[in-house]
Amino acid sequence: MPTIDDWFDEKTLLDMAPPKVFVDGASAAxxxxxxxxxxxxxxxxxxxxxxxxxxxxxxxxxxxxxxSCTCGAAAAHPCEHLLASALATWPGEVPPDAG
Ligand SMILES: [Zn+2]
Structure with missing residues (x-):
């Protein structure tokens, strides 16, 4: 069974969201x-x-x-907040949050 992390690779995310959303999400992450x-x-x-x-x-x-995202902009494709969240799961991409 694929896990949710299988969806969070760069190619899949770029297939789901427009490039600008991806870039904004990456910046936030x-x-x-x-x-x-x-x-x-x-x-x-x-x-x-x-x-x-x-x-x-x-x-x-x-x-x-x-x-889903509480900003209300995520419908046909994930919004930048969702992209940021997905990208933040990448190992080494973001320091682990201590709390
Ligand atoms: Zn959002």
């Missing part, structure tokens, strides 16, 4: 704006500190990746 709250094989929940704190969620449903 690099600046440490992402706090991972829950991350297991089928679920990712995080807070992203933008102009306000948004809560992002990815989950698997019947082998499909689903997502």
């Amino acid at each position: 690099e600046h440490g704006s992402v706090q991972i709250l829950e991350h297991d094989e089928s679920h990712l929940r995080a807070h992203v500190d933008d102009t306000e704190v948004y809560e992002t969620r990815f989950w698997l449903n019947g082998g499909e990746l689903k997502w």
